[in-house]
Amino acid sequence: EDKVVQSPLSLVVHEGDTVTLNCSYEVTNFRSLLWYKQEKKAPTFLFMLTSSGIEKKSGRLSSILDKKELFSILNITATQTGDSAIYLCAVVLLKTQGGSEKLVFGKGTKLTVNP
Amino acid sequence: NAGVTQTPKFQVLKTGQSMTLQCAQDMNHNSMYWYRQDPGMGLRLIYYSASEGTTDKGEVPNGYNVSRLNKREFSLRLESAAPSQTSVYFCASRTGVSYEQYFGPGTRLTVT
Numbered sequence: 001e002d003k004v005v006q007s008p009l010s011l012v013v014h015e016g017d018t019v020t021l022n023c024s025y026e027v028t029n030f031r032s033l034l035w036y037k038q039e040k041k042a043p044t045f046l047f048m049l050t051s052s053g054i055e056k057k058s059g060r061l062s063s064i065l066d067k068k069e070l071f072s073i074l075n076i077t078a079t080q081t082g083d084s085a086i087y088l089c090a091v092v093l094l095k096t097q098g099g100s101e102k103l104v105f106g107k108g109t110k111l112t113v114n115p
Numbered sequence: 116n117a118g119v120t121q122t123p124k125f126q127v128l129k130t131g132q133s134m135t136l137q138c139a140q141d142m143n144h145n146s147m148y149w150y151r152q153d154p155g156m157g158l159r160l161i162y163y164s165a166s167e168g169t170t171d172k173g174e175v176p177n178g179y180n181v182s183r184l185n186k187r188e189f190s191l192r193l194e195s196a197a198p199s200q201t202s203v204y205f206c207a208s209r210t211g212v213s214y215e216q217y218f219g220p221g222t223r224l225t226v227t
Contacts, residue, residue, distance in 0.1 A: 009155070032214055042119075042205060042218035043158070088157060092214045101214060102173065103148075107157040 002027040004091050006106035014114050017079050021109045023089030024071040031092040031101060033065055033072050038086040038108070046074070046087075079113045086110050117141055119219035121206050127225045128196040136191040136222050138206030145211050147189040148173075149181060151202040152221075158205065164189055196226045 003026045013019055023033070032050045036043035047056040049065035049072055056063050060079075065072045076083055090103040119140045128134055140147065145166045150158040150173075160173030164183040178200060180192045189208075193200060203223050207216040 004157075006157075034214065034216075041220045045215045045217075048214060090158075101146075102160060102163065103158075103214075103216060104174075105150075105157040105159070107155060 002091070002093065002104045004089060004104050004106040006087075006089050006109050008109060009107065010110045010112075012112045012114065013079055015080060017113075018075065018077045019079060019111065021074040021076075021087050021089075021111070022071060023073070023106055025089075025091045025104075026070065027091050027093060027104060029094035030067075031094050034090045034092065034103065035063055035072070035074050036088040036090065038088055039084075043088055076111075079111075081113050081115055084111060084113045119206055119208055119217050121204075121219040121222050123222060124220065125223050127227065128193075129227055130197060132196050133192070133194050134196065135193075136204055136206075136224075137188070138190065138219060139188045140206075140208040140217070140219075141187065142208060142210070142217065143186070144208035144217075145186070146209050147183065148207040148209075148216060149179075149189070149191045150205045150207065151175065151200075152205060153202050161191065161204075193224075196224075198226045200224065201226045 007022045035046040047063045051067040060077045063074045086108040088108045089106040122137045148163040149161040162181040164170045167186045182190045206219040209216045
């Protein structure tokens with residue numbers, strides 16, 4: 001069974017702190033890994049990571065994939081209250097015959113940033 | 116360009132009632148997906164459609180049916196709602212090029 005495990009499930013920090021969110025996976029037919037941010041409504045896309053191991057950065061957020069150890073981390077530096085959200089990790093599984101690539105999501109990490 | 120739209124935003128059903136959740140996208144995407152999200156459970160795939168005219172089961176398909184009406188629209192039907200189907204339902208779509216999925220705003224469904 002394909003599994004994506006995120007840790008911690010919940011995290012409370014103060015503004016200015018740096019946080020690291022973890023995502024490990026055990027899946028067949030790995031294609032890539034996606035990170036999403038979910039505030040009140042729909043998840044919004046942050047990064048896509050592949051087996052190339054190239055780090056992705058956007059402002060204070062960065063992420064990298066370790067394909068040997070089968071995990072990814074999402075770093076947020078100098079956190080702000082606007083970073084408070086659920087962060088979802090999803091693994092893209094290769095297409096099955098006649099089907100489409102599918103995403104398997106982790107349960108998410110709820111980040112709360114206090115002023 | 117509205118992206119992915121879903122109707123209704125909220126719905127309350129009694130056990131045994133039926134309803135259809137509607138989803139439409141205007142991005143000319145081939146693949147569309149239905150997920151449910153329960154507290155502490157992340158997003159779980161119910162059904163997906165790789166292209167117009169095809170549908171396939173995801174992780175939790177029991178109690179649901181889908182229709183890919185055309186390239187734009189993908190509906191999810193609950194034939195006989197149960198309290199266990201109380202959840203937030205998200206529709207998503209993606210192109211054939213990128214793995215990124217674009218999500219609709221969700222439908223919050225309560226079954227009493």
